[in-house]
Amino acid sequence: MDLHFHGPDATLTERSVVDSVLGLPPSEGPGGLRITRDEGHHSLVQRSKLLPAFHAVQNRFGWIPPGAMDYICRRLSVPPAEAHGVASFYHMFTLKSTPPTVVHVCDDVACRIKGSEGLCTELQHALGAEGWKRSPCLGQCERAPAALVVRAGETPSATSVAPANSQSLLAARAADLPASADTRESIRASVPQFGSDNLRLLSRVGRVNPCSLEAYQASGGYSALTKGILQGPEAVIAEVMASKLMGRGGAAFPTGRKWEAVAKAPARPHYVVCNADESEPGTFKDRVLMEGDPFAVIEGMTIAGLATGSEQGYLYIRGEYPQATERLKHALEAARAAHLLGPKILGSSFSFDIELRSGAGAYICGEETALFNSIEGKRGEPRNKPPFPVHVGLFGKPTVINNVETLVNIPQILALGGEAYSRIGTAGSAGPKLFCVSGHVTRPGVYEVDFGITLGQLIQQAGGVAGGKAIRAVLLGGAAGSFVGPDQLNIPLSFEGTRAAGASLGSGVVLVFDESVDLADILLRIAAFFRDESCGQCVPCRVGTVRQEELLHRLRSGKPMRSYADELELLKEIGQVMRDASICGLGQAASNAVESAFATLNPMPKVAQIR
């Protein structure tokens, strides 16, 4: 296959930036390199360097100039039209010249009720349209309103600012904030339970230096891996089965069964993927774990590798998490240096390594098969299932993919024993669970509780509603979850308890709205979120999310087409086709929150309902 290029030649700087990721080209004839394309495993792995190359160029220039784009395509044998399709999928990549510093302001639900719109207005005044951008949830909801300052250049930087105001943002924009080496102090603010003795998952966060492997080991770290290596893969899987651990990424699938399926899959190689894309609005638990206890994530992944016969892991982290990315990079290097990653770990015959991959702004890449495609250098479009990832996953090979929190439970399980672990929590939901409590509560943050505590108890633990106001609604499980009303605070927070109430735990979001909130505005933001984040592949979701938003807009502005009842009927049908006929969970869940609000909370202004 001959590729066709049209752009200007890459400048020397552009080439060297790309080469810094891809290595020097083997030869450089006038027409560039000989292009060959075969769909063998090797070339698939080669193509997977596409996003890392885009990131390098974006970080250096603030956008992806056409010359650099062509050069990347030549080096990786990717047709330019495809590469354009990939880059234009991710909102952190820019294809037109942009100022080097851009402030990404979260205007999603948790930040919205903490003044993000005002922040946007101020930034528009101060910076004009080019200097800032709106962003969906940045995963800092406990410190809303949040922003991310991204600066391109020779020493690129990305800094989360939360809570943000226009002064702090303009200051962060002007100067590099010193990245503190040890974040124990600052992260405590995100863990209101800090200092409590009965924490398992959060025990090290804010207490043990996340930059020190020695400190991690001194606090019991890596004893689980040691034990696992002694016991062997089958025994590890047996423990995980016995623990009844279910995935914490949203789908609540039994982890042990996933691992066993991959371990038994005949095709090779096997892969382990850690899903750290955490982009569900209202979710920030994985960030806190990665920033506060990065080695635990790595140890969990390594044990997954051991159990499933994998030698290579990928950790896919969302691009908006600079601090967590730094922590993990450092932790990976430290673990490698101590032979806790790489060949023959702890002197055994088990070899395993982990590659860190950054997302580039796309909620859908948290969906497991979209995530594989993204690692593979493709558009983050979910694949149709079956086949499931345990059979056909990353690079078409058997793959176990787990959420960060799921993996952090693994060392706990090996330490306690699966059976003992399974007795924590309720009959149907074993273990400790992290909840992301935010919105109008006195002490927002990540809370670790045993499954089974009621929603009301958790909100009480977070200090109740700030200012003594009444609760209007709680968004449970994130934008893909559902609203519950103040009369449902006795819902037990467990998989079975929420299911019985017609809700779901999702990613552990508990976003509390007091009576001052305009629920219609929140619903419109959620509808806009799904429209923005739909990958666009399938009709029910691509068009349905647009029609849903338009309909809500009509109701909110008091101008229903035909009657209010007709609109509700239409809303239902839109919801049903999205739920029934969409390819993936995004479209299937895109009407959950909206429909649940209409079911019990009467979210629209009165005027809409008269006509």
Added chain:
Amino acid sequence: MSDDSLWFRPPPRPSHPPIAPTPVETPRVEISIDGQAVAVPDTATILDACRSIGIDTPTLCYLETLTPVNVCRVCVVEVKGSRTLVPACSRRVEPGMEIQTNSPRVQLSRKMVLEFLGSSVDLSTAPTALEYSSRYGANAGRYGPAKEAALAGERDAREPGHHHPPGSLHAETVAQPVKIDNNLYVRDYSKCILCYKCVEACGTDAQNTFAIAVAGRGFDARISTEDNIPLPDSACVYCGNCIGVCPTGALMFKSEYDLRQRGEWDEARQTKTDTICPYCGVGCTLSLHVQDNQIVKVTSPLDVEVTHGNLCIKGRFGYGFVQGGDPDKE
């Protein structure tokens, strides 16, 4: 190199003539469709199974010669035990599957998919989609009057991640000016249902040219050359295989487009004649569509073993000599 190099020693002749391998009997799977028991090969899709007993299942993104992408969702059926509906075109049959092809859920989803398309895309040259729409009672008008069309290039420049909230009470559409940048075919993406067929035909399923791909995200997703450059600057080799698979007329011969613009396109006056392409030894089958003694477009039947409906620029567009003129100057 010595004398006994390969060169001088042809392989021995076979002792007996080669025989064709006996075809393997594929195991059959028993399923039920709308209550009727059916046995089909285990490699069959639900769509194959439906077709085998004469159940007409609507499809838009599916084509026999392309890898199923299962994105349009108009073919969904209900399978017992499945939480969601499943796409018939790509799902393999499994033993004991109980399938409903006409349940209220199936009908609603098909109707809604067609309404979604009808309310956002110009289906005026997509007879199949129109026929399905009336079959399922789709009423695309339910979503309000269409918003005004985007300006040229506007949709191609949209960035993922944020849109302006709907300011008017109109339904968003993909309407935009038609792209005419060469004399052979036009791209009218107001008519594009994003079925991915053209991308597949241009890519690994047929042409391996990769001139076009899907770009952007969500409702702004679109078919695009790299950086949205005009076709003549792109990798396109004008094989027209994308036109051949496009189900909506979004990709159209310039000759057909011009006739339609002048109001002179009339399929009732057309004849279709199959012949063999005279240019090279492959000998592709050409179907010449002729109106008023002029070739107005060239297609190729899908069921031709060797080429599966694909042609190259010569067979597709090089018919000017038949008419004693250059197709560029009609």
